[in-house]
Amino acid sequence: MASIKFDKVIKSYGDVNIIKGLDLDIQDKEFMVLVGPSGCGKSTTLRMIAGLEEITDGKLYIGDRVVNTVHPKDRDVAMVFQSYALYPHMTVYENIAFGLRLRKMAKDEIDRLVTEAAETLGLAHLLDRKPKALSGGQRQRVALGRAIVRKPSVFLFDEPLSNLDAELRVQMRAEIANLQKRLGITSVYVTHDQVEAMTMGDRIAVLHDGELRQVGSPLDLYDSPANVFVAQFIGTPNMNVVKMTISDDGQQLVHPDITIATPAQWKEGIDARKGKEVFVGFRPEHVREAEEHEWTNTADISGVVKIVETLGHEVVVHMALDHEQKEFIAKMDVHKTPQIGSTINLHINTDKLHIFDGETQERL
Structure with a gap:
């Protein structure tokens, strides 16, 4: 497992600073939620952890290792995207096993890991189906399964529930939070929905205009907001x-x-x-x-x-x-x-x- 540390991290596109000197410590096995309005830099922050965005300045640590220049495949992270990104011509089994096969893992080990993940996620009876035969919630579980079998040090979630209806969102956010607790894997979850943030995270980091405005437990942010922005962003209806x-x-x-x-x-x-x-x-x-x-x-x-x-x-x-x-x-x-x-x-x-x-x- 691994902690994550942003040390004065800056991300710029030309003269435009998207992330402005971010200092943030994410503890080992913690479920950290990054929340904020559209354009605040939360997805960019997540993509820097994954190695999908280069860091302009500062240092990013995963565990004790500075990973600024480490290739994404060597960071030991798994990412679940907003779109399920499943291969439509593959079965559930094949989608979950795809990354393991790329690593040339033994077939028996692949079978064991896929079966274990499918049972954990309630997918064991669906392994022969293709994505078009699945509901939205089932597809999201397959995407989770594909991440779980890799047994990464870090899970990254980029608004994974935004394509689901309201009732299914409530169900899935509880399932993801419980899954993370069982697996004990450091997880970073991006959402613009502060209800998701309040119900899922051990701690919440509130971003606004590329800056960290406050980080703390859900109740810390609700009971003692550090500034007017956090006060009005956290809580429904607004303060x-x-x-x-x-x-x-x-x-x-x-x-x-x-x-x-x-x-x-x-x-x-x-x-x-x-x-x-x-x-x-x-x-x-x-x-x-x-x-x-x-x-x-x-x-x-x-x-x-x-x-x-x-x-x-x-x-x-x-x-x-x-x-x-x-x-x-x-x-x-x-x-x-x-x-x-x-x-x-x-x-x-x-x-x-x-x-x-x-x-x-x-x-x-």
């Missing part, structure tokens, strides 16, 4: 973020529609910024009607209902503040769904606030 001004005495956070007494846990950071602007974040589950909570410290907020999304167990309500048409979101009891166009009065749980510097957008 509400409102620009407010710290009062001159530091006792309040002020906005035309909201006034919040300075929470004790933020006092030190706020006292250093008296009179300045900050970004104040609060998640939709921390906005409630008065009778629906038992919070001790709250602030009032009201808004005009613009959109109502009924999810069955709850309703997500999009509202606009009075003095600006900035939207904020609350999760509410589905049996108390408000009418579109109505004005409702709510409480914010101020013990659950997130506060960020008005200029750097970093957490205080």
Whole structure:
């Protein structure tokens, strides 16, 4: 098995830096998820590990070895792509065995490894079928099987579930996560879907514009986002973020529609910024009607209902503040769904606030 380390890695195309000095340590046997919006550099990062993209500057380690100039076939990694990349004229058995045959492995050993992988993935009864006779989920399992039989030091996954329907995605992400735990192989998984990231990864690395914005466990990122970008990217629905001004005495956070007494846990950071602007974040589950909570410290907020999304167990309500048409979101009891166009009065749980510097957008 192997750890992976990016040491000030830069990837450029001409004068354009795609990856801007990446420092990231991925531990042995860890399931690391790279997440971020389209164009953030996550797939490029994965392809550098695989050796499919050259590194412009910095060092990339797999284990104790610098692999900047090591050929892809000599890196001991296996990659599962967004497209299944199966050979249509080959059976499931032949697709899984293809890489082993290229290595001129003995037939008995190939049989053993393919059978073992097929049983692990529930494919044993499908070994004689060709890809056109398989469902999307079965094809994805074949692609996984082809990677597993190589017994690599590192698994790389490049958005492998994006071609599947919603129900199958949920099933497959659980299967991949469980498989990785059983095999104990260091794995790097790329996705733009933060729900996948939150449910699968031991840790998540959030990339934006070629830079690492935060790395940590799913709960670390959710409960303590390092900056406004991570705060709004991680979590569904998005965190509400409102620009407010710290009062001159530091006792309040002020906005035309909201006034919040300075929470004790933020006092030190706020006292250093008296009179300045900050970004104040609060998640939709921390906005409630008065009778629906038992919070001790709250602030009032009201808004005009613009959109109502009924999810069955709850309703997500999009509202606009009075003095600006900035939207904020609350999760509410589905049996108390408000009418579109109505004005409702709510409480914010101020013990659950997130506060960020008005200029750097970093957490205080």
